[in-house]
Amino acid sequence: MNAGLAFLAAGIAVLGAALAAGLGIGRLASAALEGTARQPEASGDIRTTMIIAAALIEGVAIIGEVVALVMIFTAPA
């Protein structure tokens, strides 16, 4: 019972983290595309900044994943 709840909680944790990170990276990519379309000569700088920001947003999702892993592996049998 406890292990089942832990697995459920892990799933919910990943759901929230992945959903939020997906929305965030989606918005980021759309803004970067718009910026590149308006100013193609700045595309290199925009790409660099976008990747840094994407990595930071992704970091949040990864923290969610780690929390889920901790929940799974420390769940009482």
Place this chain on the structure above:
Amino acid sequence: MFLTRPRHSHVTVRSTFAARWIALFALMLGITVPAFAAGDGADGDPDAVGHSADGFYLDFNPVAKVELPRIFLTREDGGGFGFDVYGSTTAAVKSGNYQMVSGAGEVLTPEQSAYVVKEEKTYYYPLQASSGEIVLDLSFTRQMVFMLIAALVLLIVGLRLASRYQKHGRETAPKGKWQNFMEVMVTFVRDEIAKPAIGDKADRFLPYLLTAFFFILLGNLFGLLPWGVTATSGIAITAALAGFTFVFTQLAGTKDYWAHIFNPPGIPTFVKVILVPVEILGLLTKPLALAFRLFGNMVSGHLVIVSLLGLIFIFGARMGDLVGYGVAPIALVLTVAIYMLKIAVSFIQAYVFTMLSAVFIGLASEEHEHHHDEHHDHAHGELNGARNGVRNGTHSGDGVRAGREAEAIVAQA
């Protein structure tokens, strides 16, 4: 390549092209199937987590499984230290000095352990010293072996490349496929990662950034080879890499950098009480996120591949063999797609790690030329200048720097 042979008709060219794709597809199926079999758990069932976890063996399924040497530093009951080296886990168990422990934490009985030795599954069980205790387990693991292979390949390639440049000078054109390829990668790291992020001091940190980039790239790509293990899917290895970045960031730190952490300028004292601990926390979360990002990305790719292939067996067991065969093509196509994605992710994650390392080092080594109490009009003039810098910036480093300045000024204005 086939474009250089004009005597071929169009039909032949197209058929060679198709043949190449089919060959590539077949190769990838060949790669993914042994990778799947590698993950059998202790009871012989396919196990997604076990496949991506570390272990004391190298899997050459279906040819053989090779056990890795076990090295222990032990403390004996009398208080003295001992140092044991065994060729394999089985040898350690057979010697009688070490016992296997089950998942429930109980020592296996002699009958059970004899059975496990006969079935050649000893490396799935944690070991415990028969007398005394294990202080340090220095055994080789499969991730460690592949980490060493990556380091060795990097060393050989790097030294050969360096000696070639020493002999012929840096001005001559690169010769051959490999030198051209490596020169492209090295100049990419220098001009697209190090220089925009760090600026003038980039050359000082370039050796570390190049080493990190190529080591991570090799570690990621070795995991995609048949029987390969992803060294970077071990948290210990990614944490060590992030630790190096942390050390280099602190070494690069200027007086301004430390002042902004421990004594932020222009901030009232009661806010400092809150801000300084947050800044110190921010100092430590950077390498933490760096380590978990690489680890998470590499592990998740493997988990997805094994889970997709596992669908075949889940459907086969629940709904009959026929459904299993029906699901197989879909699962395999999805697996190949994820495999392609993993090739891209290998490069992207090496790039992201190096990029973020460079950005952290760049932020620490930056010297603040202008202060926070600048006049408004002056800020506007500088904003326009910075915008022009972005627009006209032929040198990408200037562009990023100007862009960053523009943002800072906008935030102030």
